[in-house]
Amino acid sequence: MSSTQALDHARAILATADAKLDKLRAIEPYLIDLSLRENPVGSNVGQTLRDKLGILPKLREFGFQNISLGTLDYAIPDELEVDDDFMMYLRDNHVDLTGCFAFTAMGIAATDGSFTPDPSQLKLKAYGVPNTVHEIYLSKQGMQGVYDFETLRRSLPVSIRWLHDNLRGDHGGPPRILINIVDGCDAFSSNLEQTCEILALLAQLPIEGMTFEDDRGTFLPFQVGAYVAVARSLLPPPFKILVHIHGGGGFENASVIEALLSGADGIWGGLPKRAAIIGHASIGELLANLSRIGNPHVQRYQMGELLPLATAFQWLDEKGPVPDDLPVLGHNAYRMTFSGFQQRRDRFMDLPPEAIGGRYGYRVCALISDPPVIAGRLAEVTGLPTDDFPDDVLQQMIRLMRRDLRTGRRIDYDKPDVLLELYARAKVFCGHHRPHTHATHHAIADASTEAK
Template identity: 70%
Template structure:
């Protein structure tokens, strides 16, 4: 069988375009701000105490993050302090290094007479001596409602940035790094791109580090996010940074971040674990793992990849006081529990990511419809401590047959449970007594 030359050429052009995107993602050295001290506790059942935060900070530094958000200086009830306030005060009072650290603040406002009033969060940023900020605004009609109108926002932004430049002592005594975070950035671009990009063009003339946009409900499709980023890049040229933060509402979050990187974003902010303000977000742990999958060399050079899975999962367990969901991709317990040998990922195969590359290891899960002898032997090894090679092939084959027969007979047995697995092993002719010794 053959295809004509023109069709063959077109096929190769299409496939070559995907390779170009892969090379882009391999080459990127992403600008990350880690939010494991804030993003994850926001949506957690329990959260973090001051002692927890003090223990977490050196761990995420040791992992390799050099830009870390310490917390949010609460906007709605600034007089009612939070653990985030206690944490930043402790770091200040004990002279703990906060180089590269940020806090969320909201903008101050200029009234119609031209008088500027900094927000309580800006005053806290100064008083707590946090050197950098993600400075938040809203830009859609719904987002601005009840806070300010567009005219007030436009006249307040330069004044707010100027106040920060004058009053915040940045890293090593320099200027603060200010990233304007547009909480409803995707909404604003979808609602009125001319107004949104007009504001972004104005911000491009300000003394800031860059801009960040969120999909705060996780409802925009990846190609929309990519288009939003490309549109912003028309008015926000490098070296100004452009970051994204994607929530997991529609299940698009990780694809959306990759689309953003392909369309001109410099990086992302988020926590290392999956847990976030709603049901999850495009976590930095997942993004780092996916860039490792693509062969990005910057990940191994910068981050302690052998700690990725254990650190991310331990942080989520701390915040939730329960285990990470078993079926969570990449970080969940079942992500690398093989039900069938065919699914094993290999280090020598394109696009595969072996668990050892990110600090994990393969385990085994018995699924009666598909599990093969090698998987059954692996699970028996986990349950008994005996080497997988010590289990006879004829017994393993008989276990497969028995699972099929028993399911056909209407028996619903969870063979993955140790007691049921050993009972199946015995019915197939294996010696449970031998295993006991």
Template identity: 75%
Template sequence: MSLPQAMENARAVLAEADAKLEKLRHIEPYLIDVSLRENPVGSNLGQTRHDKLHILPKLREFGFKNISLGTLDYDLPDEPEVDDDFMLELRAAGADMTGCFAFTALGTRTSDGRFVPSPSQEKLQRYGVPNTVHEIYLSADGMSRYGKYSFEELCKRLPASIRWLYDNIRGDHGGRPRIFINIADGCDAFAGNLEDTCKVLALLAGQPIEGVTIEDDRGTFLPFQVGAYVKVIRSFLPPPFKILVHIHGGAGFENASVVEALLNGADGIWGGLPKRAAIIGHASIGELLANLARVNNPHVQQYRMEQLLPLATYLQELDDLVPVPDDLPILGRNAYRLTVTAFEQRALRFMDLAPEAIGGQYGYRVCAVISDGPVIARRLAEVTGRPLTDFPQAITTQMICLMRRDLRAGKRIDYDQPPALLQLYERAKEAFPDGIAADVLTDSSMERQP
């Protein structure tokens, strides 16, 4: 292949990538925040009614229009949960529940075919919650183990259940409720029960619902699989039906899976603002908003993006009573603590997301093998409160040399800890008994050093 032909091919390949970026830039994500449920179920502690009453206005202030107040389709429905008390208190106080959702389960049928609403549906009505995410199972295992119905029975109960909700729930501003059907085992259903899953999608195309959501509840499906399943759903449910996904973080694919879902026709996600979720995390709304900001999507500005990082941190620390894990991408403390200046994300550079865009700022972390002079100087300034000019390049270069010598001598020292860092600094100064002139760190000194 000639060079001109190879260049033409290269441009064609990159044009496909650019087209995907352009699509992500123009998506206005449809989000249902479930920070009042998803995050506490993964916490060892949960949330109290008082916690929820404190969190709800913060979510509204951030900009969420769709908020799930909790889950009503839990086991042992006669033993209420905090979610029940919370919703009852909101109703008693006459709170505005516009845009609020709760999760519900299918009703049942009597032996003579009469529909009986589930306890969760009756609670939804009693609590005055205007919208619902209505859960079903469609994999063979899910239907038998969790749904406890056959496919034939599901197909009879599902339209009746939707009809009951449509007729008995007062939606936003007294209108009709917004009803999402959540296929809780959606990825498993597509992988193992495609024909029945498609039959249900065809059935739903004729129902008065807002849309469909699917879960990768264990987080084990690859991104291209999730994208393919969404593409199939879209073929049965064209706009204005909405398609949302909820992806757990079992195998580390979660945010890539969300991107694939969006590129293949999904409108958005439901999830908590922080990373915390039912297992080891999920594709959170916080991460999605940050990643859409990364590609210059203007629609994220309807949210208070300058509050994203502090609010997500606050919510996760409230749920766990421990700090957010340091090494969590985007939302963790170390995500924006530079170890070497070459890794800095800058506001105007393609695909970078500077921390200020989500309410954060850069910090600095000293690592024995990689940290360069500007990072060491800035970490010293953090620790001591002294100006950068107090830590000239000659001193930080000597500190790098000492760290290398220590490692070669078999000494493993955490220089990021203030006592060790200051001791290293004092050792470096001993190489300059007559002192050294201060220098000033400039933008050019933040570039990669050889």
């Protein structure tokens, strides 16, 4: 292969990647926010009625048009949850519920033609919630002990008809119904024939679309993409297809991107990362990643508030901080350890923190941190401008960190008191060639006292 042919081949390969980026940029993501349910499910403490009443208007202000108020198909339905109290409060106080959903389970149609709605359906009607995500199971294991396939196939159209007959949707219209296959990835992988039969049935029913889950986060991205492609082949537009991916294996956001490329319209999930297991492909992360590639549709949301809002919600749910090393939303996600890692607005695929309401910080690491990072961290600790720290002293700090490690000393230089001690040592080595002003000296002394 000649060099010209090799270059043409390389361009052809990259053109496929560019085509995928163009597809992602064009998607107007269909999102159902679950910050009122998904996030507290994985929380140690949960949300109170007061918490939920404070969260709902913030979700509206951020720009969400589709919001799940909670789940009604939970175990022990006679023992109410805060979700019930919340929906009853909204109903009794005549709060506008346009675009609001609640999760429900399918009712059962008997062979004699009688139909028994699920308790969650009765609650949905009583609470006046206009739309629903209606849940079914389709894997052999998921259906076991709940219903058999014949019962599912017989009951699903009747259950959907009951919803249409008993709910007033947005602005008095028909309810918007999405069918969620809770064990969706399991169903596609182990019960494909019956799963496809149900999808073909859904194509004939008055619903907005379907969703499916990887509820343990164990399926690889290309598998999720394949399942979406199968669903799309049976449910062409305008049917919506959404996914919900948990973070068990660590590839949840990649799975969402693969799903979108394979024909999905969007996702449902919470704004923060917290979810039922160890996290999920959150709406916050998806919005950030679509913004990263230049998707214009995400600008309908208050992107400048994304980071502080998602962080505040997780603080509320956990009664504690967001994990430092969480991608995109964690404290360390935008604390530079080396200036070469800085993301910039003018560079392809970068998403600077200011784009989602954050700002850069600095974290000193012994092996890699360079003068801009060390000066930035000193500025954070002392409140002084970075120009107040001489370059020769910063360079000497790097040398001292290396020497300390070579002599077997493992020191956390990011701690304020330790960093200031290192700075003082470096100044001595430099012979005070560029002494601080009187004000700078006092600022460092005050910072050192406060750190101790």
